[in-house]
Amino acid sequence: MKLKNLLEYQDIVIQCHDNPDADTVASAFGVYRYLRAHNKKPRIVYSGSLQITKSNLILMIKELEIPIEHVKELNNPEMLVTVDCQYGEGNVTLFPARNIAIIDHHEYCGASSVMKEIRTFYASCATVVYVMLTNENFPINSDIKLATALYYGLYMDSNCFREMKHPLDMDLIEDLKVDEDLMERLKNTNFTLDELEIAGTALLRYIYDKTKRFAIVRSNPCDPNIMGLISDLVLQVDCIDCCVVYCEMDGNIKLSVRSCLRVAKANEIANYLTEGIGNGGGNHKKAGGFIKGKKFYQQYQSVGIENYLMNRFSDYFSSYDVIDTNKDELDVQYMQMYIKNSLPFGYVKTTNMEVEGTELIIRTLEGDVTVCASDDLYIMIGVGGEVYPVSEEILYQGYILEEEPFYIEMEYTPKAKNRYTGKSKDLLKYAKRCISTGQSIIYAKQLKKTTKVFSKWNYENYMLGKPNDYIACRYDDHQDIYIINQSVFHTRYRKIDTILV
Known part of the structure; x- marks a missing residue:
């Protein structure tokens, strides 16, 4: 769906979910501003038994002049757009409409x-x-109230930017020019005395696994930022390395996850806890999750949410192996040899983007990787969109370099961000084409168990291999270990039995 698809309608109503939060209000405002710029006269509404009373939302609506109305009925609009919710679900009042759209x-x-x-x-x-507006070339930054609303919507729904899931979340933060004074006021009107009491009560009731050093905490229904505050406090306990705070709200379960372990990312824990019954995301230290109540109770009704989280959390720590390339090497005795096929790749010399010594954050769909620009370091872009660093020696050994530009369609265009200036550059604008020579030989085998590989290029962050992915190492260096996704392995490599001279 594109926002311009809405322009064929005249009577348009944008509906937030009941008991609105900042994200649904901001999202509605974004759609509203777009439609108003195209001479439409939409309405922003919400319903339910509770009207907006939270001080931060009242301040947001007043200062950004968001024309939101509380309604008990609608007169069958030509187009009803639900934002941050889905028509027919329990958290949004059902109104009749001739046409429906969901964002x-x-x-x-x-x-x-x-x-x-x-x-x-x-x-x-x-x-x-934000992405829909950007795709329509809508000038968000020419409207500081709109930019501030979208920024604050993400801020609140990601627990103060701690639980972001996608590079486009980070792009929003960096791209938008906001009212900084208003943002400071909004940040400092988040909590009430009642919410402070909720946090204190939650800290009194916890379950702790002494062996695996994690804790489960139940909270009364509250704002996600209160859950984040509770989980931040729990993680500061000297004997706790990971924790999850949960609350049941509107028939669903919300999670706030924290980790201070290098081998156990918070976002990965959140995904593991919600697998098949919801979704999760964030970063390696802080993450959030959402469990669909209907799915959970269909599958685990006899277990209960607390026991489910305890058992699932415990299972997580037994679900993976760890390989550290600084001290481990692969035993290739039972591994198969493969040779890389001749395929086009992209390559970018890091010093063509920034001067030598500059720290660069390479932002990809899989996450951020930090490297230091040097004449010896290149960034490779594979035909599947994967991005990884290589040395000049390996590049010249395994590829024929060309001068023509390299381009592929990607879900997210990888960027290189200067860590000091904060400015980002699209890698594809600097990428040139190269062809693998077909002389690069590796040992590889399929994984039977999830495996985390800490490589020499990125010792703080691991490559994640799932069952049926391939773990591989160079033929001449059994410590140069990496993961190859099963979906691309056989297009890039073919099996060999002996080395051709």
Whole structure:
């Protein structure tokens, strides 16, 4: 769905979910501003038994002049757009409408809809609207109130930017020019005395696994930022390395996850806890998750949420192996030899983007990797969109370099961000084409168990291999270990029995 698809309608209503939060209000405002710029006269509404009373939302709506109305009925609008929610679900009042559109970042519920734009990997619906506006070349930064609303929507739904899921969430933060004074005021009107009491009560009731050093904490229904505050406090306990705070709200379960372990990323834990029944995301230290109540109770009703989280958390720590390339090497005795096929790749010399010694954050769909620009370091871009660093020696050994530009269609265009200036550059604008020589030989085998590989290029972050992916090492260096996704392995490599001279 594109925002311009809405322009064929006249009577348009944008509906937030009941008991609105900042994200749904911001998302509605983004759609509203777009439609107003195209001479439409939409309305922003919400319903339910509770009207907006939270001080931060009242301040947001007043200062950004968001024309939101509380309604009990609608007169069958020509187009009803639900934002940060899905038509027919329990958290949004059901109104009749001649046409329906859905803009959301939660798991799709299968509601009947002519149009929908659902991006479950984004941390907020505000990010979905930001991307839709950007795709329409809408000048967001010429409207500081709109930019501030979208920024604050993501801020609140990602627990103060701690639980972001996708590089486009980070792009929103860096791209938008906001009212900094208002943002400071909004940040400092988040909590009430009642919410402070909720946090204190939650800290009194916890379950602790002494062996694996993790804790489970139940909270009463509250704002996600209160859950984040509770989980931040729990992680500061000297005997706790990971924790999850959960609360049941509107028939669903929300999670706030924290980790201080290098081998156990918070976002990975969140995904593991919600696998098959919801979704999760964030970064290696802080993450959030959402469990669909209906799915959970269908599968685990006899277990209960607390026991489920305890058992699942415990299982997580037994679910993977760890390989550290600084001290481990692969035993290739039972591994098969493969040779790389002749395929086009992209390559970027890091010092063509920044001067030698500059720290660069390479932002990709898989996450951020930090490297230091040097004449000896290149960034490779594979035909599957994967991005990884290589030395000049390896590049010249395994590839024929060309001068023509390299381009592929990618879900997210990788960027190189200067860590000091904060400025980002698209890698594809600097990428040139190279062809693998077909002389690069590796040992590889399929994984039977999830494996985390800490490489010499990125010792703080691991490559994640799932069952049926391939773990590999160079033929002449058994410590140069890496993961190859099963979906691309056989297009890039072919089996050999002996080395051809």
